Amino acid sequence: MTVRFEFAGLKQCLQEAKSRAKHQQSKVLASYSLPCHRRDPLALFAANYQYGRTVSLWGTPSSDYYSVGFGSACEFSCAPGGSWSEIQASWQKLLVSSVVIGDHQPVLCGGFAFDCQRAPSPLWKDFPPAVLTLPELTLFCEENRSYLVINLMVSSQTDCGLAAERAYAQWQSILSCALTTPNNDSLLLEEVDLYNSNTDPVVWQQCVVDAVASIKRNELQKVVLARSDSLALNCCPGDILEYLRDHYPGAFLFAFARKKSCFLGASPERLVACKDGRISTVALAGSAPRGKGPGEDDKLGLSLLNSDKDRFEHHLVVCHLLSILRKHCQSVWVSDQPELCKLKQIQHLLTPLYGCAKQGVNLLEVLSDLHPSAAVGGLPRQKALEYIRKNENLDRGWYAGPVGWLDARGEGEFAVALRSALLTQGRVTLFAGCGLVEASLPTHEYRESCIKMRVIRDAIRSVSLVAEAAE
Incomplete structure (x- = not known):
């Protein structure tokens, strides 16, 4: 042609x-x-x-x-x-x-x-x-x-x-x-430790203590608290995206540049997909670090599968998603047991769910009902949202929101915007959240949030090393 x-x-x-x-x-x-x-x-x-x-x-x-x-x-x-x-x-x-x-x-x-x-x-x-x-x-x-x-x-x-x-x-x-040769140099504008949080750990862990206390008073079943870290950094999003593509091939890779900002990430979690009359989603809740070797990794994975705390948190998410799918589907299928979703820095409990959509189902209506899922908000949903608005002291923006696409047939796919960062002029802001239930421990939750942020931190570190070597 x-x-x-x-x-x-x-x-x-x-x-x-x-x-x-x-x-x-x-x-x-x-x-x-x-x-x-x-x-x-x-x-x-x-x-x-x-x-x-x-x-x-x-x-x-x-x-x-x-x-x-x-x-x-x-x-x-x-x-x-x-x-x-x-x-x-x-x-x-x-x-x-x-x-x-x-x-x-x-x-x-x-x-x-x-x-x-x-x-x-x-x-x-x-x-x-x-x-x-x-x-x-x-x-x-x-x-x-x-x-x-x-x-x-x-x-x-x-x-x-x-x-x-x-x-x-x-x-x-x-x-x-x-x-043309773009300006790919990623330059830290301040001498900072990429893996050291600028969030006060004591303050954030006290927020976890307060949230768990609310759960113990039966005011909530679960709530997800997020935090952010900020780095003074000039960075080309293409370098970060290349790292995420190479190291997280099973994730949903996304980036949105609007005016002078860019929001990007590699999410492991599909919120909803609709194709050929089938609606599918996944429950992704309950986390553990990866081991240094196969033996340690298997041990950590088995511990996660047998963890009462993580299984309970995961079960809440599955039940929430199941109730919404039943509203929009003629029939629904869900796995009896969760499986392990192993990523580079972290592993999660994962349960797939799908159903046969009812006639005339609107994908964005399903999306609205699914978001925020218990994996990023909490339960009961409205009470958890109110708690987050009052106590989190953070504008999540598009972090933990749905990102994706919708076509002319009404089919599409949306992921939860996790493992993500916002790039603005001279600054990168990282986000991570943790699901809290009655058995949650503040030190464990803070450590988990640090592991989740390592996805972008490692990308930045890799890019910075390449820039230094080129000088």
Whole structure:
């Protein structure tokens, strides 16, 4: 297929959309796809982030699937406390009159704050509480197949030839950014120990003591308390993403660059996926460190499987997820026993759940019911949220919120934004949380939060060593 033929196909798509826009007196989505050479999605993300573009990345390295989106054809959001299902309804309304040419589905990508009813603090000013974006250009890489999707909103006044030329020029600009040598140096601006927390351990552990006391008074069954650490650091997100891709291939790799901020991570936890009428989720709760050798690692894993405290915490999460799936599914399946999910620094108890969706199920409605799960919020859910708002003293922003994608069929996948960090100018903020039940011990929970933060700390340390060696 020649470039000229592809350009002609894009122009045809735009002209059809313009004709519909004239008829209905409103803008129409034109979505066109074409095959293209495979590019490194992480390099494209990093290079264009440096040039201040709105960029999103989603990937599952284990299946060699990536999407990287640039710009915004349109965005869907809702007011604090609004219904997430309204976002999907607005999306479907736009799609009714859309013109789609090519073997693809238009795809939204974005995320939601952990607590959408809370106004963002200055730290999270670039991230709305709830937003899904339709990029103007998206590169999809699926094993041996790569293709570019162009999404443009067309009015009755659109110059289709000029719009096509601009889209082509924009793609060339995106590619040229990746060809130039980006500033990949990751520089610590302060002499700090990457593995030493700047959170006061005594203060945070006292918060754990107070939360456990509330649980013992039967005010809560479980609550998840999070904390953050901040490093003075200039860092290229591409370097961190490469480390996460290489060391956590089974995780959901994500990154969202908006204005001068970038939120990224490698989450081990799927919140929900919907495909071919099947809804699936996982319970991920209960944690232990990895051992230094196979023998110690097996011993720690067996101890986790036999831990009354961790099994109880895990059981609460399973029951909570099960009750929600039954609301939206005709039938539900859940494993009888949890299994071990072994990651580089930590291992968790994991139980998969899935069901056959009822007719007309709205994925974002299911997502809203699932979030926050007991694994990141607590139980009873509303009381746990109220406790977190009052006692955590932290704006989680998108940390522990859902991030993922939604396509034109209403199918999609969202992960819980864990093992993550927020990059702002000259600073990296790390996040981690721990699920607390009656048997929780403050020192153990603090140690667990440190282990979880090591995912990003190790990435930064690796990147810093490479930068030092290059000097």
